[in-house]
Amino acid sequence: xxxxxxxxxxxxxxxxxxxxxxxxxxxxxxxxxxxxxxxxxxxxxxxxxxxxxxxxxxxxxxxxxxxxxxxxxxxxxxxxxxxxxxxxxxxxxxxxxxxxxxxxxxxxxxxxxxxxxxxxxxxxxxxxxxxxxx
Amino acid sequence: xxxxxxxxxxxxxxxxxxxxxxxxxxxxxxxxxxxxxxxxxxxxxxxxxxxxxxxxxxxxxxxxxxxxxxxxxxxxxxxxxxxxxxxxxxxxxxxxxxxxxxxxxxxxxxxxxxxxxxxxxxxxxxxxxxxxxx
DNA sequence: ATTAATCCTATAACATTAGTAGGATAAAAA
DNA sequence: TTTTTATCCTACTAATGTTATAGGATTAAT
Numbered sequence: 001x002x003x004x005x006x007x008x009x010x011x012x013x014x015x016x017x018x019x020x021x022x023x024x025x026x027x028x029x030x031x032x033x034x035x036x037x038x039x040x041x042x043x044x045x046x047x048x049x050x051x052x053x054x055x056x057x058x059x060x061x062x063x064x065x066x067x068x069x070x071x072x073x074x075x076x077x078x079x080x081x082x083x084x085x086x087x088x089x090x091x092x093x094x095x096x097x098x099x100x101x102x103x104x105x106x107x108x109x110x111x112x113x114x115x116x117x118x119x120x121x122x123x124x125x126x127x128x129x130x131x132x133x134x
Numbered sequence: 135x136x137x138x139x140x141x142x143x144x145x146x147x148x149x150x151x152x153x154x155x156x157x158x159x160x161x162x163x164x165x166x167x168x169x170x171x172x173x174x175x176x177x178x179x180x181x182x183x184x185x186x187x188x189x190x191x192x193x194x195x196x197x198x199x200x201x202x203x204x205x206x207x208x209x210x211x212x213x214x215x216x217x218x219x220x221x222x223x224x225x226x227x228x229x230x231x232x233x234x235x236x237x238x239x240x241x242x243x244x245x246x247x248x249x250x251x252x253x254x255x256x257x258x259x260x261x262x263x264x265x266x267x268x
Numbered sequence: 269a270t271t272a273a274t275c276c277t278a279t280a281a282c283a284t285t286a287g288t289a290g291g292a293t294a295a296a297a298a
Numbered sequence: 299t300t301t302t303t304a305t306c307c308t309a310c311t312a313a314t315g316t317t318a319t320a321g322g323a324t325t326a327a328t
Contacts, residue, residue: 061296061303195327
């Protein structure tokens with residue numbers, strides 16, 4: 001089980017934007033250069049973060065990205081779910097995925113585990129990561 | 135991010151073995167039938183559990199599987215790692231995977247998250263799942 | 269000996285991921 | 299208003315990983 005590259009790059013992108021103290025925001029091409037991500041690939045990552053409402057920008061020449069709200073108010077769960085839902089097993093979202101869903105100790109456990117995982121991501125803010133605070 | 139089928143089937147297999155009160159243990163073919171897993175695929179799942187030392191059996195006709203130790207002493211982390219290591223991101227195990235490993239707030243976070251995840255799996259026993267206790 | 273069962277390796281179909289390509293659109297700057 | 303710089307969006311492909319299945323070797327009870 002691996003964290004996929006969009007989530008990894010997405011976190012790094014958010015860290016870079018949060019770390020910048022430039023009032024004009026951070027240009028996509030600078031993020032691409034600093035983070036060693038191709039401009040094209042970064043395109044889709046930034047799009048996801050934007051659709052989730054975590055970053056904003058204007059368009060055209062000279063624009064740049066900023067956080068939509070304070071880094072203290074952005075959790076890792078926000079960033080993670082910008083790219084994918086947390087499922088772990090399909091029968092959590094869709095009982096019909098498996099016959100035994102109605103009465104399955106395994107499924108009950110995965111649901112519990114999912115909740116624990118979400119809580120873990122929810123309890124960490126972007127600000128804590130940028131400031132390297134536990 | 136999904137839990138793969140071997141881990142899912144592996145947990146169900148362990149639940150079935152733990153739930154059985156047959157002194158002779160549970161036959162592989164019965165697990166296959168009850169859990170709707172092909173005998174051949176179950177082969178590899180049982181092999182992993184056995185190599186990890188979670189279950190034992192004798193060989194040949196009439197044999198069956200039992201837990202190697204009490205269900206109270208088997209954690210979900212034991213079962214999970216019978217099938218794969220918990221990595222999340224490659225730079226955790228191998229710093230050379232990425233140039234910025236030496237000083238990367240993102241990597242620091244993934245390491246912390248991994249620890250939290252492992253702790254979560256460690257704090258749940260097979261016995262708790264079988265008895266459906268929180 | 270026969271039979272029922274596990275042990276083990278190889279391989280194939282399928283799904284997902286990671287990343288690229290090509291261009292459309294928007295707006296600042298000249 | 300033309301140019302330039304930058305984002306927006308869709309489609310595609312190569313590589314990788316997952317989910318099995320196939321075929322047979324080995325083991326030991328009957």
